[in-house]
Amino acid sequence: MNDINQKLMAILSEEHILRNEPLAKHTTFKIGGPAAYLVTPTNKEQVKQVIEICKECDVPFYVIGKGSNLLVGDQGYRGVIIQIYKNFNRIEINGNQITAEAGVMLARLAKEAAEYGLSGLEGESGIPGTLGGAVTMNAGAYGYEIKDHIISATVLRQDGEFQVLDKSELQLGYRNSIIQKEGFVAIEATFQLSPGKKEEILETMKELNQRRADKQPLEYPSAGSTFKRPEGYFAGKLIMDAGLAGYRVGDIMVSDKHCGFVVNVGNGTAAQVRQLIEDVQRIVYEKNQVRLEPEVRFLGDF
Structure with a gap:
């Protein structure tokens, strides 16, 4: 080292x-x-x-x-x-297009767009992540997804070259993209937005964020939605129907406010999170024959 x-x-x-x-x-x-x-x-x-x-x-x-x-x-x-976060966060607006570096927080990007009367990113405003991660996994909420308005993204390829990929080349699907599949690094992205009234855009953002606060356990640390949505089902409902609301392993708990969230209610450990995730997967499969796939990424030594 x-x-x-x-x-x-x-x-x-x-x-x-x-x-x-x-x-x-x-x-x-x-x-x-x-x-x-x-x-x-x-x-x-x-x-x-x-x-x-x-x-x-x-x-x-x-x-x-x-x-x-x-x-x-x-x-x-x-x-x-x-x-790639605090020091990698330039935003540039040109007409109805907005370009931002990968370290820009989605909330800031949506608010900046709103200040210029540009609509299309309202649903991303409450997601607590950066643009790079959002493009990599085609993040979305409340009917909005990154792919709805993206034009292109600059990536760093495995061979060390920078490349601009257009929307079709990004292969944006449910929580997936060519960036994720190929191990590229998202550097920046450009979106085509629609002109709107600043006050109405901000009001929509406020309403969506209030819905999020009402339904999600934002008072506890978490990694957002813990599981991907299985085709034809909702992960949170499957978990709730399996009787797992409030299920705990140490200080890690299935939220009883929204069962799609696993939260840290004290001094939880990664080992406890992994154990709880495995328990939920097993119990839901036993009851419904549906395999839940984690949306959370695992990194490092457990």
């Missing part, structure tokens, strides 16, 4: 390199052991350089944004976490 430390210091200033950094501080679950390194590049060239260094040194790496869809193991991650 000394070799990679020197190489990272050659391209990043000291404040952008954190060593043995607890990932519980960087995930919405508030769970996760330390990463050997957590780096915060400020532009796409630095992202590319960090990945090249990791490959040269044969050190694993993983790109995160706000850590809103991630469960990190209690033993942490023995590699480099590349956090």
Whole structure:
């Protein structure tokens, strides 16, 4: 690791390199052991350089944004976490188009669009993640999805080249994309929005966010919806019908407000989350013969 430390210091200033950094501080679950390194590049060239260094040194790496869809193991991650978030958040508006870097929070992007009277991102405003993650998994809520208005996205390919992919090339499906399938890194994205009245757009956002607050356990740390929606079913209803509302493993609980959420009600651990997820999968399958697939990503040593 000394070799990679020197190489990272050659391209990043000291404040952008954190060593043995607890990932519980960087995930919405508030769970996760330390990463050997957590780096915060400020532009796409630095992202590319960090990945090249990791490959040269044969050190694993993983790109995160706000850590809103991630469960990190209690033993942490023995590699480099590349956090594209606070320092990678430029927004540019040109007519009815808006382009943003991958580290922009969705709430900020939607509000910025609204300030310019641009409609189309209202449903993304309450999702607690960054644009990069949202494009990678085609995030959505309340009938809105990233694919509805995206024109293109710039990605960093596995071969180290940047490429602009149009909407069809992104292959955006339910919680999936070519970015996810090929292990690309989302760098920025451009959306075509519709002109509207700022006040009406903001009111729609307010209403959707109130619906979210009324129905979801936002008072507890979580990783959002824990399971993907099985075809023909709703994960939360299957879990509720299986009698699992309030089911607990230690300080990890199936929310009794919305059974699609697994929440950290105290000092929960990654091991407890994984155990609870496995229990829910088993019980739901026994009762309904439906296999629930986690939407949450698992990373590191458990």
